[in-house]
Amino acid sequence: MKYSQMLIPTVKEVPADAEVVSHRLMIRAGLIRKVASGTYTYMPLGHRTLLKIIGIVREEMNRSDAQEILMPSLQPLDLWNQTGRSVDYGPTIFCLKDRHGRMNVLSPTAEEVVTFHAAAEISSYKQLPINLFQISAKFRDEFRPRFGPIRSREFLMKDAYSFHATPECLEATYRVMYDAYCRIFRRCGVNTVVVQAETGEMGGSGSHQFTVPCETGEDVIVYSEDGSYAANLERAAVDPLAKEEPTAPPPALEEVHTPKVGSIEAVCDFLKTRPCDMIKTLIYATEEETVGVLVRGDHEVNREKLTQLFPGQRIELAEAKAIEACTGAQVGFAGPVALEARVSKLIVDHAVAAMAEGVAGANKTDAHLRHVVPGRDFSMESPGVLVTDVRNACAGDTFHGKPLLFKKGIEVGQVFKLGTKYSKKLGATFLDEQGKECHCIMGCYGIGINRIMASAVELGHDEHGIIWPVTIAPFAVLICSVNPEDESVATVSRRLYQELTERSLEVLWDDRPLRAGVKFKDADLIGIPVRVTVGKRSLAQGNVEVKLRREREGRDVAVEEASQEVQALVESLLSECAF
């Protein structure tokens, strides 16, 4: 392909709305353009990279005996109502009404539709297991699209769904998918960390998340230094803290007047104390009960851990009105003392149970209590009270005695064991060998195609531009003709282009009649792994210059040997991404 004929709109200056490095470079290199918030067009170069990634994903899925299908993005809301996910997903789901008044969703994933097909087409254990996948546009009405293609409202996802007769069979396919994912990310040239993950609104019993560690990521990975433990923050467990032994018997409760001082920070300021000396009391509500949750002032409640304690229920922070009704005080003054009687359950985090004493709200507007002693001033043993782990891990925590470390990352893939959640709701059953009707056991497996692309840029770039892994680069080789009007340069360039193309290499030929500097800057920006520079200067010695994008210096190679040499280079780059 000739550069002069291709739409590669590189820019020197970055549009103001690009924040993170991958977003900036993808715009500067002319890979993408924004259409509206969270929606992007992939320009020719960017599209080629998407196709490369899709190709690798497709190959590995096929190799794993998954079968490709294509389901509609437009799906009846009714199916989503049947599984209850129209509610679980909430406002993140794109919903639209057609001219007949029917409600439709723009698919964020496809468990409902694929299970609908399984219900219709699968009737015998002899048809199982089966693994179906598609690569298609997905839609999420994100409350806040950001980081360019990393969190967009429309994106490309590979989603696979497997159906099984037995848990062992699911286990086997789960393993196969897990291995396929390792190969896919390795072949795409992005390093991933695999962590235990929560299943969120997908439901199910087990999950692993594939995360690319980098600063831009929105996910937090928690791990121990020796690698024996890794989980995402939603799931990361912590050891209970050691019980603080008071030096002296704690004084009696003391009420202090704290007018309009509601937040942890304000109370600390006002009472000259520290967040870690406070007991934070949060009031949650499910459909039928009110729940009190106690964490230390410097800790955060972990929503997933809390949700686990109330299976089958939605648990949300209570509304201000409900909080006032429950505590008898304005928001900001809830506290554990005498709270047990006002809530149906009281969840106490281990770290609170370990405190010798603390400061807490007094359940009375504009008042706090000092010297609140867990166990003395509120029970930790009665039936309505549960002492457990409900907070996020944080710096200083350990698990199994090993210090926990934290790293940000971009989630690029996740595998789930779903179980029978969807097959039960949608009636996907089969007859087993005994003729007994059973529900299909399911797994599902997702990969964010655009996120692989963005992650690769996050991992592979320098101050001049992108450095693509050869496997997903838009082209493997760039021929840069620095004096294209010179006859010998034109001839040698054309010859090299032909030779390399005949060797099945994908070549972009920069034939533009521009100054060398401009062309080199563009070359660095778009990040093609191998650059062959053809110019009068080296041609005088019968040479061209061959340079890797990731290396500073190139070297001269005789024209006759150039294509052979370049092919060898490309192959050695390819072997770095082989598994």
Added chain:
RNA sequence: CGGGGUGUAGCUCAGUUUGGCAGAGCGCCUGGUUUGGGACCAGGAGGCCGUAGGUUCGAAUCCUAUCACCCCGACCA
């Protein structure tokens, strides 16, 4: 959804405080000189100042509404 910010040329942004000819750099077009790391000279095209109302002799500038986009937050009581 809450808070903050920004909408002026394809891009980055001045001009708005204090109302008075629509600006700069980059990019684009033409001609010339250059030609291995974003060249130089000369000429040129390009904007209903987000949109709709209002105030005024006069509005990019002041007022009102509205839309879009960006940032922070959205469990820290």
